[in-house]
Amino acid sequence: xxxxxxxxxxxxxxxxxxxxxxxxxxxxxxxxxxxxxxxxxxxxxxxxxxxxxxxxxxxxxxxxxxxxxxxxxxxxxxxxxxxxxxxxxxxxxxxxxxxxxxxxxxxxxxxxxxx
Amino acid sequence: xxxxxxxxxxxxxxxxxxxxxxxxxxxxxxxxxxxxxxxxxxxxxxxxxxxxxxxxxxxxxxxxxxxxxxxxxxxxxxxxxxxxxxxxxxxxxxxxxxxxxxxxxxxxxxxxxxxxx
Numbered sequence: 726x727x728x729x730x731x732x733x734x735x736x737x738x739x740x741x742x743x744x745x746x747x748x749x750x751x752x753x754x755x756x757x758x759x760x761x762x763x764x765x766x767x768x769x770x771x772x773x774x775x776x777x778x779x780x781x782x783x784x785x786x787x788x789x790x791x792x793x794x795x796x797x798x799x800x801x802x803x804x805x806x807x808x809x810x811x812x813x814x815x816x817x818x819x820x821x822x823x824x825x826x827x828x829x830x831x832x833x834x835x836x837x838x839x840x
Numbered sequence: 841x842x843x844x845x846x847x848x849x850x851x852x853x854x855x856x857x858x859x860x861x862x863x864x865x866x867x868x869x870x871x872x873x874x875x876x877x878x879x880x881x882x883x884x885x886x887x888x889x890x891x892x893x894x895x896x897x898x899x900x901x902x903x904x905x906x907x908x909x910x911x912x913x914x915x916x917x918x919x920x921x922x923x924x925x926x927x928x929x930x931x932x933x934x935x936x937x938x939x940x941x942x943x944x945x946x947x948x949x950x951x952x953x954x955x956x957x
Contacts, residue, residue, distance in 0.1 A: 729883075758944065767844075767929060767947035768884075783944060815883060817945075828886040829945065831876075 727752050731816050731832035738806060739840050746801045746835045748816035754830075755820055757799040758783065759791065762813040762834075771814075774799055775821075806839045813837075842867040846930050846948035853920055853955050861915040861951050863904075863930035871932040873897075873906050873913040874945070878927040887915075887928070920955045927952050 729750045738744055750757065758773035760783075770783030774793040788810055790802040799818075803810060813836050819829040847862040865871065875887040875897070888897030893908035902917045913930060930948040 756943070760945075760947075765949050767949040768931075768945070769947070770944050773944060817884075819943075821943075828889070831883040831885070833881075833883040 727830060729816055729818055729830050729832040731814075731835050733835060734833065735836050737838040737840065740807055741805050744803050744806060744837075746803075746814060746816075746837070748799045748801065748832060749797050750799075750816075750818040750830065751797065752818060752820070752830065753796065754818035755796070757793070757816065757818045759789070759799070759801045760815045760817065761785065761810075762815060768815065771801070803837075806837075808839050811837060811839045842871065842932060842934060842946045844930050844932055844946055844948035846928075846951050848949075848951070850952035850954060853953070855922055855955055855957050856919045857955075859915070859917040859920045859924075859953070861928055861930075861953070863913045863915065863948060865911050865913065865930075865932050867911075867932055867934065867946075869934060870908075871934055873904070874931045874933070875902070875904055875913070875915050876929040876931060876947075878929065878950075880926070884929065920953075922955045922957055925953055925955045 732747045755776045759771040760768040762768045769785045772791040774780045816832040817829045843866045872891045874889045876884040877887045878884050888899045890897040890906035896905045904913050904915045927950045929950050931945045933943050
């Protein structure tokens with residue numbers, strides 16, 4: 726089954742304690758990205774990756790890091806989390822090869838609470 | 841830059857009512873347009889899409905037509921069900937020839953729909 730898997734689904738932690746949210750896809754997609762969802766703002770892109778070892782900032786990258794060492798994985802790293810990073814996070818993947826009508830696939834989300 | 845504006849919610853309807861959720865966009869070129877749905881506790885699922893002007897996307901009784909002259913992509917359904925209760929997001933991807941599904945999605949703020957029996 727084609728899927729994007731995020732872990733953990735829920736996390737409550739404290740300011741300054743480094744955390745990593747993992748994202749893995751099994752569709753051999755080149756493109757992966759991270760979004761955060763906040764009430765009234767919709768989803769905003771944090772970082773994206775066009776392929777292995779190729780990453781770039783999205784609209785709201787401050788306070789986040791990513792890496793893309795393998796094609797299937799795209800972890801989101803919060804080195805020193807702060808309360809304004811409390812949000813619902815989604816990982817997504819898609820391919821830029823083949824038909825243009827392939828949809829982007831989203832994970833089920835990770836709800837982070839930073840106290 | 842690109843932007844998407846959706847009608848503000850929440851929208852509350854009775855079962856079998858007609859639904860319209862307005863969506864307008866600002867973008868250069870020819871974006872691809874999407875509606876995503878988010879059921880409670882779940883991730884986003886693609887509901888429908890349109891990649892060029894006058895295209896109509898449809899799925900599960902929902903429809904939306906890509907109107908370049910009004911830069912709109914309004915979502916409609918003739919008869920909603922309780923199971924349609926969810927958050928609906930309009931989104932676009934900057935266009936390429938023939939439309940594209942990869943790249944950054946620019947989302948509207950989302951519209952909460954609640955359908956009562």
